[in-house]
Amino acid sequence: MVSPLLISFLGAIQASLSVLLTIGYGVIAAQFGLVTTEAAEEVSHLCVNVLLPCLLITKLGSELHLDTVVNYVPIIIWAFIFTLSSIAIGKATVAFFRLPKWALPAIAFNNTESLPLLLLQSLETTGVLASLVGAGQTSDGIERARTYFLACSVVNNTITFSQGAKWITGEQDEQDDSTDSESQQFQENGQGCHSPVDENGDDSDDPNERTSLLPRKVVSWKRRIKNKLISQFQSYFQASPKPVQTILTAIGTFASPPFIGATIGIIIGLTPPLHRLFFNDMDEGGYFNAWLTSSLKNIGELFVSLQVIVVGVKLSLSLRRMKEGEEAGTLSLSTVLSVTFVRFILWPAISIPLIWALVAYTDILPNDPMLWWALMMMPIGPTAMKVLALADISGADQKIRMSIAKFLTVSYIITPIVSFAVVGALEAAKAAKE
Structure with missing residues (x-):
């Protein structure tokens, strides 16, 4: 008789290979042009x-209720704890082993969005997580797990884009420089930028794919209002005291599209009339479900596969430049081993026993085995592809960006070793459940 542990491990391997193959499809598509x-x-x-x-609106909105919101409190707290701990571990590792500066965000930020969501899809197919929920409830459990990972990604993204860019080059004032450049850009947009439509609403260029389909008067009116608001905001911002500017800059860091989508989803989920409108059946008051919610869900579900395909395309570019030797950059073995150890070995050794102990010996966490498993897995996994975007934002030179691309290529090739963590977290959650 085949051991249940072996079945779980084989299922996790298949799920990991599915993720790797999806990335490979992006590589193949790029190679064939x-x-x-x-x-x-x-x-x-x-x-x-x-x-x-859109995915955050539909997932958070549908899963959040007034009686289930307590399930997300430990996720938010844990996301802050393990992200800040990863940053501390990264700083110590970079200083001790004298690693390149970009190794810090590589250690600090793991993939909390596309890869876990795609992994969950594959795990649902293999049935590995069925033992954590009752018979016939696997789909509901997987949907909850997706929402848990998405809630974690909001925290991770916020910290990543507010702090990560300045670590690539090691310049502590990078964020201030970027803020000044953004302010200058806003000012230019508000006062003197050239646009396809002038103030009279006439087209200044020939129509192209960026030409608005709205009437010219509407476009002209919208542009005047936008420029006026931007100009006023810039004048108020520059006239405000320095502490107020710092606070406004910090608030602007949070005002990203994913954060706004998560906020909308939370409001809909925690407001019973809105939850009923968006997610109930038509005969139960769900007048938005069949058209608005359905459309948001359709485009939101595209995120998982498309984002992983994009990863493959970017990795294809790095492989091509590595072959051509063009600004190839350097990638030391110590960097690869250090980041791999933290992301695939150290964090499983910390998160799995910690969450198991909290479940077994305390009543802090809600009684949801799928939540326990998700909490164990959140800090684990390869480096986020966002690190390459951070290199672009920070103005890093081509060699640094190619070194990061090389590392990401290696990191995602060895992703199937996350199967050990998947099985370990599964067995720990089952033991805590029993």
């Missing part, structure tokens, strides 16, 4: 700015 790097960048922006917020 079906997707360019520029197109992948645009799709990546689409995923983060449109698809992910």
Whole structure:
């Protein structure tokens, strides 16, 4: 008779290989010229700015209720704890082993969005997580786990983009410089930028794919209002005291599309009339469910696969440049081993026993085995692809970016070793449940 542990491990291996193959499809598409790097960048922006917020609205909104909101409190707290702990571990590791500066965000930020969500899809197919929930409830448990990982990703993204860019080059004032450049850009947009539509509403250029489909008067009115608001905001911002500017800058860090989508989802989920409108059946008052919620869900579900395909396209570019030897950069073995140890060995050794102990000996965590498993897995996994975006934001040179691309290539190739953590977390959650 086959051991249940072996079955779980084989299922986890299959799920990990499914993720790796999906990344491989992106590599193949790029190699055959079906997707360019520029197109992948645009799709990546689409995923983060449109698809992910829609996914957060539908998932958080549907799973959140007044009686289940307590399940998300430990997720938010744990997300802050393990992210800040990863940053501390990264700083100590970089200083002790004299690793390149970009190794700090590589250690600090793991993939908390596309990869866990795709892994959950594969685990649902293999039935590995069925033992954590009752018979016939696997789909509901998987949906809850997806929502848990998405809630964690909001915290992770906030810290990543507020702190990560300045670590790539090691310049502590990088954030201030970027803020000044953004302010200058806002000022230019508000006072003198050229646009396809002038103040009279006439087209200044020939129509193209960026030409608005709205009437010219509407476009002209919208542009005047936008420029006026930006100009007023800039004048108020520059006239305010320095502490107020710092606070406004910090608030602006949180005002990202995923954070806004999560906020909307939380409001809908915790407001019973809105929850009924968006997610109930038509005969129970769900008048938005069949058209608005359904459309948001359709485009939100695209995020998981598209984002992983984009990962493959970016890795294809790094492989091609490695082959050509063009600004290849350097990648030391110590960097690979250090980041791999923290992401795939150290954090499983910390998170799995810790969450098990909290469940077994305290009443802090809610009685949801799928939540326990998700908490164990949240700090585990390969480095986030966002680190490459951070390198672009920080203005790092081409060699640094190619070194990061090389590392990400290696990191995602060895991703199937996360199967050990999947099985370990599964067995720990089952033991805590019993």
